[in-house]
Amino acid sequence: MNNQSAIKVKNLVKNFGKDDNLVRVIENASFEIQKGEVVALIAPSGAGKTTLLMMIGCVIEPTSGEIWLGDNMVYKNKWLAKDTRRIRREKIGFIFQAHYLIPFLNVLENITLLPQANNVSPKDAQKKAFELLEYFEIADKAYNMSSQLSGGQNQRVAIARALANNPEIILADEPTAALDGERAVSVIKMLKKIAVEQNVAIITVTHDDRILPYCDRIMKIENRGIVFHDKDAKGIL
Amino acid sequence: MINLAARDIEHSLGKFIVTTMGVGMLLGIVFIMIGVYRGMIVEAEILLNDISADLWIVQEDTLGPFAESSRVHEDLKNIIYVMKGIDKSEAMTFQNIQLPSKKKPVRVVAVGYDIYGTINPINPDRLIQGRELKNDHYEIVVTDKTGFKLHDEIKLGRNFYKVVGITTKTVSNNGDPLVYLSLKDAQELQFLYSNKEIQNNVARGVVNSESLMVNTIVARVKNGFSIDEVAEDIRKWQHKSVYTAQDQKDILTKNLIEKSSKQIGLFTVILIIVSTIIIALIIYTMTLEKMKEIAIMKLMGLPNSLIISMIVKETLLLGIFAFVFGNIFSHITYDKFPKLVVLQIPDAWALFGIILVASVLASFVGVKKVISADPAAAIGG
Ligand SMILES: Nc1ncnc2c1ncn2[C@@H]1O[C@H](COP(=O)(O)OP(=O)(O)OP(=O)(O)O)[C@@H](O)[C@H]1O
Ligand SMILES: [Mg+2]
Numbered sequence: 001m002n003n004q005s006a007i008k009v010k011n012l013v014k015n016f017g018k019d020d021n022l023v024r025v026i027e028n029a030s031f032e033i034q035k036g037e038v039v040a041l042i043a044p045s046g047a048g049k050t051t052l053l054m055m056i057g058c059v060i061e062p063t064s065g066e067i068w069l070g071d072n073m074v075y076k077n078k079w080l081a082k083d084t085r086r087i088r089r090e091k092i093g094f095i096f097q098a099h100y101l102i103p104f105l106n107v108l109e110n111i112t113l114l115p116q117a118n119n120v121s122p123k124d125a126q127k128k129a130f131e132l133l134e135y136f137e138i139a140d141k142a143y144n145m146s147s148q149l150s151g152g153q154n155q156r157v158a159i160a161r162a163l164a165n166n167p168e169i170i171l172a173d174e175p176t177a178a179l180d181g182e183r184a185v186s187v188i189k190m191l192k193k194i195a196v197e198q199n200v201a202i203i204t205v206t207h208d209d210r211i212l213p214y215c216d217r218i219m220k221i222e223n224r225g226i227v228f229h230d231k232d233a234k235g236i237l
Numbered sequence: 238m239i240n241l242a243a244r245d246i247e248h249s250l251g252k253f254i255v256t257t258m259g260v261g262m263l264l265g266i267v268f269i270m271i272g273v274y275r276g277m278i279v280e281a282e283i284l285l286n287d288i289s290a291d292l293w294i295v296q297e298d299t300l301g302p303f304a305e306s307s308r309v310h311e312d313l314k315n316i317i318y319v320m321k322g323i324d325k326s327e328a329m330t331f332q333n334i335q336l337p338s339k340k341k342p343v344r345v346v347a348v349g350y351d352i353y354g355t356i357n358p359i360n361p362d363r364l365i366q367g368r369e370l371k372n373d374h375y376e377i378v379v380t381d382k383t384g385f386k387l388h389d390e391i392k393l394g395r396n397f398y399k400v401v402g403i404t405t406k407t408v409s410n411n412g413d414p415l416v417y418l419s420l421k422d423a424q425e426l427q428f429l430y431s432n433k434e435i436q437n438n439v440a441r442g443v444v445n446s447e448s449l450m451v452n453t454i455v456a457r458v459k460n461g462f463s464i465d466e467v468a469e470d471i472r473k474w475q476h477k478s479v480y481t482a483q484d485q486k487d488i489l490t491k492n493l494i495e496k497s498s499k500q501i502g503l504f505t506v507i508l509i510i511v512s513t514i515i516i517a518l519i520i521y522t523m524t525l526e527k528m529k530e531i532a533i534m535k536l537m538g539l540p541n542s543l544i545i546s547m548i549v550k551e552t553l554l555l556g557i558f559a560f561v562f563g564n565i566f567s568h569i570t571y572d573k574f575p576k577l578v579v580l581q582i583p584d585a586w587a588l589f590g591i592i593l594v595a596s597v598l599a600s601f602v603g604v605k606k607v608i609s610a611d612p613a614a615a616i617g618g
Contacts, residue, residue: 089538100533104248109239117539
């Protein structure tokens with residue numbers, strides 16, 4: 001089943017600014033990522049990792065090119081969907097370096113907010129949330145506020161939130177950067193497990209070579225284009 | 238769906254309560270000012286209602302006796318009395334006087350009436366102590382607000398007057414307390430000159446006929462007669478200005494309403510604008526504090542409608558709680574104001590409506606911020 005395409009990018013170009021201030025970030029990037037695959041995205045700072053992730057996530061508009069998510073073409077020189085936010089809401093889970101939980105909602109509410117916006121009944125949303133919380137071993141914190149949790153616990157809640165809407169794609173921007181080594185490994189193991197069990201495509205930006213072994217492939221931005229490396233390649237970072 | 242507005246307010250409850258109380262106090266002041274205005278209109282009509290005359294006959298071409306000075310002969314009451322359709326007619330005087338008092342002279346309006354007459358300006362319901370006037374001379378009934386007690390002696394002109402009765406809530410159209418005198422005493426106070434002048438006049442052989450003047454004749458019309466027709470008759474035959482009870486109310490309140498409604502209306506508008514600005518500022522800062530979360534919500538894909546409804550609901554809740562607090566505030570304090578404050582439910586509802594509209598307007602600044610928030614900014618590069 002791992003041969004279906006989750007993300008396909010063709011001739012993607014992204015420039016910021018104009019004329020004298022023109023910054024070329026991505027030029028003619030083309031690649032494809034399958035469902036169930038965990039791909040590490042690496043590149044030096046400022047190379048355009050976040051920018052690429054946000055273009056796939058329909059947050060930042062590319063300059064030109066094509067993007068498919070699953071069977072749907074979402075971008076061809078312009079957004080093809082009227083409501084890109086709906087695509088994010090229904091298909092994509094985001095994880096960041098910081099947890100970005102909403103401070104005035106408790107853990108459970110943070111996780112059920114997005115599914116409820118997708119018209120999942122509060123009951124079903126809570127059931128799913130508790131499954132996730134149990135999976136991440138923080139079910140006892142369901143009614144706590146984010147401020148009452150440790151950094152690692154918050155990050156696990158943030159991952160649970162990204163999974164709550166059963167996304168087809170998870171885009172993670174340095175999800176382990178704020179965690180110590182042991183926790184970082186446990187998070188990437190979790191993501192790997194989710195990818196396999198739920199057939200989700202995951203791209204994770206990382207600077208951490210301890211988590212590379214858990215990824216299926218390594219994608220690198222080189223000379224503004226995309227190059228794939230074997231995950232066992234030495235000295236890649 | 239999770240009620241984001243309620244959750245956010247819960248999260249910053251202290252700040253929310255302090256803000257609502259502040260805005261609530263402003264609204265309470267607005268409510269009291271409207272109440273002062275209502276009170277002025279009520280006060281303007283107290284004397285008219287207590288006398289409850291159908292017709293006011295005054296000097297020709299004047300708006301007397303309250304809005305303009307008017308003088309007519311006391312005899313006129315007899316002439317009016319025999320006219321067709323008249324049931325009762327009496328002479329009355331109204332004058333501003335100062336009651337000497339130990340602390341500070343009290344400005345009052347003295348009502349002079351015929352104590353044997355058929356129209357009594359003292360409303361028995363408002364007489365809380367003592368009795369009405371029984372003697373032609375040197376008795377006075379005063380309003381409790383003047384500070385005088387039963388049996389006090391008050392010097393007016395050349396004589397001492399004994400307080401025989403106390404009324405309450407009796408005020409003139411300007412809000413001055415009323416006192417009641419016999420017609421004879423009142424005429425003497427209003428129209429007689431000083432001792433010296435009288436001696437002079439006597440020496441010169443001038444007879445003072447002024448003391449037979451009054452300010453108005455009030456009349457009641459018999460059942461079955463049209464008040465307007467009787468008024469027209471008097472105008473035609475007596476060359477006097479005649480006002481119905483409603484005309485008189487209009488004369489008194491028109492000037493008053495025009496002046497005070499402008500003044501109080503302006504204050505009210507300013508305070509409501511200030512309240513709106515305060516609400517807008519609070520909502521704006523509350524929104525600014527949440528910009529990170531709002532950007533994250535947008536990035537996750539939550540629709541604008543959800544985020545905007547959070548902001549608008551928060552503003553409305555702020556407005557509603559401020560209104561409730563303002564109401565409590567005004568009801569606790571209204572009777573501590575020197576002026577009569579009349580709090581009316583329709584005014585409260587109108588204010589409520591205005592606050593809702595003001596809150597929605599105030600939420601615009603926050604909503605604008607939400608719409609312009611860049612989801613990519615959430616992750617800060
Ligand atoms: N809104 C913007 N306007 C102009 N230039 C931008 C904008 N956003 C990003 N850039 C530029 O695009 C390039 C790529 O930025 P990006 O944030 O994608 O890098 P990154 O690979 O994620 O870096 P890091 O590892 O530090 O997070 C940088 O040179 C950055 O200055
Ligand atoms: Mg980045």
